[in-house]
Amino acid sequence: MRAEIISIGDELLIGQVINTNQAYIAEQLSGVGVAVARMTTVGDEEESILKAFEHALERHEIVIVTGGLGPTHDDITRKAVCKFFQTDLVVNEEALERVRQFFARRGLAPRKINEDQALVPRGCTVIRNLQGTAPGYLFERQGKYFIAMPGVPFEMKAMVQSFVVPFFAQRASGIVIRHRTLKTTGIGESFLAEQIGDVHKIFSPDSGIALAFLPSPLGTRLRISVRAVSLNDANEKIQSVEERIRARASKYIYGADGEELEEVVGRLLSKRKLTLSVAESCTGGLIADKITNVPGSSNYFERGVIAYSNQSKVEELAVPLVLIQDHGAVSREVAEAMAVGVRMKSSTDIGVSTTGIAGPSGGTPEKPVGLVWIGYSDAHDTLALHFNFGDDRRRVKERASQAALELVRRRLLKIDY
């Protein structure tokens, strides 16, 4: 079964909002064997919406629509759905009850525009909204499926999990499509391609195996895609390709699929019962933010210091002032002293640090914007590495945070640079 995802909203067309819904829905559908063949975005304008519905249902068996089901006047999707399926609105008692409960739990009284959310197109199957007040709708017509959901990401996600995924999992067809992504960091796309060898020859289109290189500031991902007649067959194909890639590029691969580097590092620390502390200057809290995004990180993450000023480096991390005076705050010596300092004060097993020039100003010919020193210290070793992460402030922070986590991973696994 092939699907088209349609997003509705002027905010998307003027670029005010980044569309995260399409990727989420695509990933979830892909997981139950539904291939997304196309994604379309149109504005809050009835004619465009109706045309998009029509074309999508012509081309594909499944159409998933999000956006424009909210309570305010600019939400016109529901009206368009009624027109498209030539139906009108009826009150859904369960949805009305949910609206009332939703507001009662917050100690508030629903407005008329909130209660109107319980009006649904006659003849649809109502999809419950577990996180908000606007229900979703399912229409089945001539063996094709049309689903409309609100565009608020967490409301939509809850509907996808509770309804859409199980619904299509039951209806999946014979061909199995599976993807697996190996995530690398610290190596450029073309060097990684060279390391792996001639992928054209290794993976012919006839074999049902494809390999894609997906670069990003955090590293290049390698996506293996296979088509097979059974799940077993698909898994075997993926495994054999993965082994060949790992044999050639294993040191750069930190994880697979949705796994983030901070989860991998967290798991390594947990398994070895080690604790970590961080001392951040140029990354400004981003390393700690990433680490604490992982549930259970309080088991191994003890504390962090964001030592933005020189004074705070001296006071918080016991960096000798003379080191800063002699070598500058952005130097091997200071990076190492910061890592040692945070490790000692927090009594953790490992300390990691960053000091660099995130820009846009502050660079010099010797120490340009983008220069970052990353320090590491444990009971046996203290060291620092330097990198140049380019001239975009946010990207410098992102790449430096990733490199700091990667340094911890490589030290834990004894992988050299």
Place this chain on the structure above:
Amino acid sequence: MRAEIISIGDELLIGQVINTNQAYIAEQLSGVGVAVARMTTVGDEEESILKAFEHALERHEIVIVTGGLGPTHDDITRKAVCKFFQTDLVVNEEALERVRQFFARRGLAPRKINEDQALVPRGCTVIRNLQGTAPGYLFERQGKYFIAMPGVPFEMKAMVQSFVVPFFAQRASGIVIRHRTLKTTGIGESFLAEQIGDVHKIFSPDSGIALAFLPSPLGTRLRISVRAVSLNDANEKIQSVEERIRARASKYIYGADGEELEEVVGRLLSKRKLTLSVAESCTGGLIADKITNVPGSSNYFERGVIAYSNQSKVEELAVPLVLIQDHGAVSREVAEAMAVGVRMKSSTDIGVSTTGIAGPSGGTPEKPVGLVWIGYSDAHDTLALHFNFGDDRRRVKERASQAALELVRRRLLKIDY
């Protein structure tokens, strides 16, 4: 002029990558009066790509394509462009020189696949890639414009800034479309709508003025859109609408357009020559990360402490252990003590703190997941507010960081809750 944006890449269709390019391009085009009417995403598959090109050029005057121009085998857009415009590839000497320089600057030798990036479709206008090696292409046919660029966001963005924006700015037509977005936080969408009043009546479609409500975990944005015959006329319309909205909901509005709350707070601090420090528990560094995303934040942001463990709250922030024992780490008393502690140790004017239960575990009936106390302290006042931010770990962190920054803004401007 109306445009369609086409993104190419299997990674988008399987939901592996969130498409940020479409929003960026749309925003930039919108700024020079080009309305994006549709966005389409297709996979790395020649037939879909050719069909998408054909339909887009039928429907709109401008077609902007991104993705699939990289060096590896899965990048097939260039071939599709050649086929579509019935042309072949030629070496572009300037692009070849850029590839060589690009690698020389990094102390590396280009591979053959890198040098092949200098091959461009015959007959196109080459768009320089200032950040990478794959050039972009422009074709003009019968008064319509077709542009292809790489999908790597920062390479594409540099091309949009250096070429696409100035190119279309010169060709813009008579009707002016302008948007302005007022950003609010701390109030739900339907309550904000009620506060503002009946927007149907205030803004009729005939007036060329539209108002949209855009909810997100960080707050609801209000987008005013106007169509007018001149820039002056557009600006006047926007100003009059903005004044009406501000008269009804000013306390919730922290900024406009692309402005982030951390920039607004940073500007207020700079102007008043005040300094800030943060003590984060449940937000885990995210507040500091946001603050330090702003260039120049080192002028007012002194340091941050991520006090994840109870011990670190006591050691780093001088929170009396007895407070934690009597009230728990997630309490008004501890939030206030953290804010005072970080302010005192860093000698800043303001200290702000968070302590809460980000989940997924750790909640109790009295202190459920999502409960967050936010503390504030300056020379005159110390206080804490509590919120419930729901049950998604990342969303709790996001919303708590926003609420902490908003608390600083409201205290600085003496706006009550």
